[in-house]
Amino acid sequence: xxxxxxxxxxxxxxxxxxxxxxxxxxxxxxxxxxxxxxxxxxxxxxxxxxxxxxxxxxxxxxxxxxxxxxxxxxxxxxxxxxxxxxxxxxxxxxxxxxxxxxxxxxxxxxxxxxxxxxxxxxxxxxxxxxxxxxxxxxxxxxxxxxxxxxxxxxxxxxxxxxxxxxxxxxxxxxxxxxxxxxxxxxxxxxxxxxxxxxxxxxxxxxxxxxxxxxxxxxxxxxxxxxxxxxxxxxxxxxxxxxxxxxxx
Amino acid sequence: xxxxxxxxxxxxxxxxxxxxxxxxxxxxxxxxxxxxxxxxxxxxxxxxxxxxxxxxxxxxxxxxxxxxxxxxxxxxxxxxxxxxxxxxxxxxxxxxxxxxxxxxxxxxxxxxxxxxxxxxxxxxxxxxxxxxxxxxxxxxxxxxxxxxxxxxxxxxxxxxxxxxxxxxxxxxxxxxxxxxxxxxxxxxxxxxxxxxxxxxxxxxxxxxxxxxxxxxxxxxxxxxxxxxxxxxxxxxxxxxxxx
Ligand SMILES: Nc1ncnc2c1ncn2[C@@H]1O[C@H](COP(=O)(O)OP(=O)(O)OP(=O)(O)O)[C@@H](O)[C@H]1O
Ligand SMILES: [Mg+2]
Numbered sequence: 001x002x003x004x005x006x007x008x009x010x011x012x013x014x015x016x017x018x019x020x021x022x023x024x025x026x027x028x029x030x031x032x033x034x035x036x037x038x039x040x041x042x043x044x045x046x047x048x049x050x051x052x053x054x055x056x057x058x059x060x061x062x063x064x065x066x067x068x069x070x071x072x073x074x075x076x077x078x079x080x081x082x083x084x085x086x087x088x089x090x091x092x093x094x095x096x097x098x099x100x101x102x103x104x105x106x107x108x109x110x111x112x113x114x115x116x117x118x119x120x121x122x123x124x125x126x127x128x129x130x131x132x133x134x135x136x137x138x139x140x141x142x143x144x145x146x147x148x149x150x151x152x153x154x155x156x157x158x159x160x161x162x163x164x165x166x167x168x169x170x171x172x173x174x175x176x177x178x179x180x181x182x183x184x185x186x187x188x189x190x191x192x193x194x195x196x197x198x199x200x201x202x203x204x205x206x207x208x209x210x211x212x213x214x215x216x217x218x219x220x221x222x223x224x225x226x227x228x229x230x231x232x233x234x235x236x237x238x239x240x241x242x243x244x245x246x247x248x
Numbered sequence: 249x250x251x252x253x254x255x256x257x258x259x260x261x262x263x264x265x266x267x268x269x270x271x272x273x274x275x276x277x278x279x280x281x282x283x284x285x286x287x288x289x290x291x292x293x294x295x296x297x298x299x300x301x302x303x304x305x306x307x308x309x310x311x312x313x314x315x316x317x318x319x320x321x322x323x324x325x326x327x328x329x330x331x332x333x334x335x336x337x338x339x340x341x342x343x344x345x346x347x348x349x350x351x352x353x354x355x356x357x358x359x360x361x362x363x364x365x366x367x368x369x370x371x372x373x374x375x376x377x378x379x380x381x382x383x384x385x386x387x388x389x390x391x392x393x394x395x396x397x398x399x400x401x402x403x404x405x406x407x408x409x410x411x412x413x414x415x416x417x418x419x420x421x422x423x424x425x426x427x428x429x430x431x432x433x434x435x436x437x438x439x440x441x442x443x444x445x446x447x448x449x450x451x452x453x454x455x456x457x458x459x460x461x462x463x464x465x466x467x468x469x470x471x472x473x474x475x476x477x478x479x480x481x482x483x484x485x486x487x488x489x490x491x
Binding site: 090 | 265267271355356359360361363364366367368369370
């Protein structure tokens, strides 16, 4: 369970987030949607502690992340997995080394346990044979999957994905969505996904938060998405061809 | 000015909340290989020729018959050890190692690899940068010792081949009025330069924001700022230690 309370953030006098509240439950894949530049990534970065918000609280199962001391922050971070927009694999390490990196840095497991666990995660994302390759030698979709494998290697309680399917073909994109959703159900993870992708919203969006110019305008689930009555949300949805065609 | 301030704040973050020491050991060895071994060729090449040119030019300028020939070797020796080997090698290394550090860190920054380390709870600046600084401080002095030796050797080869000085005269000159402090002075300078080059370049690379263009710019300013720092530190250290 993640609760965010009254998160605000300005850059150089320009307000990017204007008091965002919300909560994300375990076992749910929660989506944050909204147009470009509405502050989705900034909100995510505030939640995972890469940007300090001006005001507000982020509670991980009741633990206040922003005000806790360094050791407690480290403990909470150990329970997070993050998939970055560009996958953020370490270029100098092989795929397998990338996946086992959190184990190397943060656990005291034996060599064989680490390899075993890293292989298991690679198998989970369907890349058990790519362990020896370098990140520069694999495709964008594979990188995303390696990124997911790395994010789940420590069995996170909280999983964050910033646009997991941007720049991917629709089929790969659906597979990645399904993978995230399956893992979330299976391990009862609290998952927060940022997306522009209408397919994802309909497919995996159990809880959806709509941001518009730094404000939360709507929250609900995919079945009520089209019946929100929020003008900005409808515009956002209607801009999407797929829905328009579905309505025909 | 505020950039200089943030440079010093940045230096502080390298040493705070470090990871376990065992983590750094492997990283330092890797960096020593890439920074040290990877730079042998260029440093050697530059210094052999610098030594050779110094020898021949000095001979060309010393036309007074009352000045003995071995003075040429003495000048090659002193200028190599005191100035050419440490300072010129470090300028070369600023170009090679400095730009490499800046572009590597800059790329890691813009591709969110630095963020990925941070969210794992790892102090990214110390994890990524400290091994590079330590490896530079360890390897640059070794490179400079090699450089001084090769510069003197280059002078010997060029001088004898060009017939401006005989082998005996050259060796006499090398041994004449030798002050061992010269070596210590060169090594002190080198350690300071190594620290400046690695931290300035890391600072430029680590704080990149934007895209590939900014990484290129950071790499350029890493080299120019390092060079400025080197000549400034060179002047200050020479004033402090040799007068
Ligand atoms: N470090 C920063 N400094 C200054 N402004 C920033 C910074 N990061 C983000 N912004 C600004 O905040 C606004 C929101 O950015 P954000 O990256 O959150 O958008 P987004 O909703 O994720 O958009 P997209 O869907 O295109 O990724 C943008 O206008 C951006 O210019
Ligand atoms: Mg974004």
